[in-house]
Amino acid sequence: MRIVIAGGTGFLGQALTAQLVKDRHEVVILSRSHRNISGARVVAWTPDGSTGAWASEVAAADAVVNLSGAGIADKRWSDARKAELLESRTKSAQSLVEAIRGATRKPSVFVQASAVGYYGAYEDGRQTFDEHSPAGHDFLGQMCVQWEAASLPIAGLGVRLITIRNGVVLARHDGALERMLPPFYFLVGGPVASGRQYMSWISLDDWIALMIWAIQHEQVTGVINATSPNPVDSKTFAKAIGRAVHRPSLFPVPGFVLRLMFGEMAQNMLILGQRVVPKRTQELGFQFKHPDVFEAMRVALR
Numbered sequence: 001m002r003i004v005i006a007g008g009t010g011f012l013g014q015a016l017t018a019q020l021v022k023d024r025h026e027v028v029i030l031s032r033s034h035r036n037i038s039g040a041r042v043v044a045w046t047p048d049g050s051t052g053a054w055a056s057e058v059a060a061a062d063a064v065v066n067l068s069g070a071g072i073a074d075k076r077w078s079d080a081r082k083a084e085l086l087e088s089r090t091k092s093a094q095s096l097v098e099a100i101r102g103a104t105r106k107p108s109v110f111v112q113a114s115a116v117g118y119y120g121a122y123e124d125g126r127q128t129f130d131e132h133s134p135a136g137h138d139f140l141g142q143m144c145v146q147w148e149a150a151s152l153p154i155a156g157l158g159v160r161l162i163t164i165r166n167g168v169v170l171a172r173h174d175g176a177l178e179r180m181l182p183p184f185y186f187l188v189g190g191p192v193a194s195g196r197q198y199m200s201w202i203s204l205d206d207w208i209a210l211m212i213w214a215i216q217h218e219q220v221t222g223v224i225n226a227t228s229p230n231p232v233d234s235k236t237f238a239k240a241i242g243r244a245v246h247r248p249s250l251f252p253v254p255g256f257v258l259r260l261m262f263g264e265m266a267q268n269m270l271i272l273g274q275r276v277v278p279k280r281t282q283e284l285g286f287q288f289k290h291p292d293v294f295e296a297m298r299v300a301l302r
Contacts, residue, residue, distance in 0.1 A: 003215070004061040004107075006030040006047070006092055007068030009037060011174035012113075012166075012207070016065070019208050028057050030068075047092035051099045058096065059103035063215050065111045066151065068092035072115075073176070077139075077265045086143050093150035100157055109160040109215055112151040116167045116200045116227060118144035121272035125198035125233060130279035131165075131223045140268050148223075160221055162214050167200035167227035167276060169207050170300040177241075177300065184247040193255035195235035197273035200227040203290035203299060213286055224286075225278040232293050234273065240297040 003020055005013050008029035014037060017027050021039030029037055030045040045054040047068055058064055070088040075081050093112065100106055119129040120136015135141045148163050155161040168176045183189040202210075207226055214220045232240070242249030258266035278286070290296035 001062040001215075002026045002028070002060060003063045003065065004028045004030060004057050006045070006064070006066045006096060008040070008065075009033055009035045009042070010067060011171070012169060013067045015171070015204055016208055016211055019212065023212070028061070030054055030057065045095070047088075047095040049091045049094040049098070051095060051102060055099035055102065058099040058107065059105055061107045063109045063111070064096060064100070064107045065113075065211065065215075066093060066096055067113045069113075069147075073179070073265065073269060076263050082139060082143075086146060089143070089147040090150040093147065097151065097153050100154055100159060106157060106159055109162065110151065110154045111162045111164060111211065111214060112148065114144050114148050114163050114165045115140070116165050116225065116274055116276045117141060117268070118148070118165055119274045119276060121268050122197070122274055123194065123272055124196040125231070125273075125275035127275065129274055129276045131225055131281075132279070138268055139264070160218065162220055163223045164211070164214065164226045165223065165276075166207070167202050167225070167231075169202055169204055170296055171204045172301050180241060181245070183251070183253070184241055184245050184249070187247060188251045189238060189242055189247055190249050190251035190253065191233075191235040191238040192253050193234070193258065193271040195233060195238070195252060197234050197271065198231050198275035199234060199237045199273055200225075200231045200276035201237070201293065201296070202227050203296040205299070206288050206290055209289065210281070210286055217285070220284055222280070224281040224284065225276055226281070227276045227278050228288060228291050228293065228296070229277055229282065230291050230293065231275045231277065237293065240293045241301070243294060244297040244301040
């Protein structure tokens, strides 16, 4: 297959590209940077809601994956930063919609990334969310609503549309887990805030396999959650990290410290969480290789 990945120079895009290339697929990456990615061809694009010369790559694709968007935790959230986070997601989707609309030969499938932040953020895991649950009313929840809505016109163009709501993807060298590790190496690691908030996670191997499975199986449409069937609370998540790196996990990070350091972002992403399960994902036939957090963490940090 010829697969176009928008935003493919990021952590997840590079991991997905490596597996697709290994499986002998042709990969074209749309990127605002000019980084070289082994085995793929990188094409410059400007995702501003309109098309450009890059649209010919979309017209020649069998599948399109949209992973574009400014890093959610890269900077402290100001009003300007929140606007940038939203616009970088909606504009990239709108650009791809216009490219597909204008293509004589359209791709057969379009995969739109989203996040479990769609469901809102909560102090504990008394409520469990699946793909049929409503959106939250906080910033992340409403951002995901607009992010997903931007790609919805693609379904009306005769293209199979899949929206994948990602949890925390476990990998040592990038993503959220990389940022959690340093305190453990200095023997002061532990749960975040109360430790009761839930972490909805997935191993990197399972995330890659899920993306490829979704592209290749025609019965997969609509929203699916990219999370393990076994979400855990922050205390258990920290214990899994500690066990994997052979360090204690006894020292909680107080919520007020996180608020001082990260502001609103801390409340939405660290102090609160959501208990999300992949109900439709499993009903459609996907099988997880690493459903247990202790085993998945051991694999991620080996």
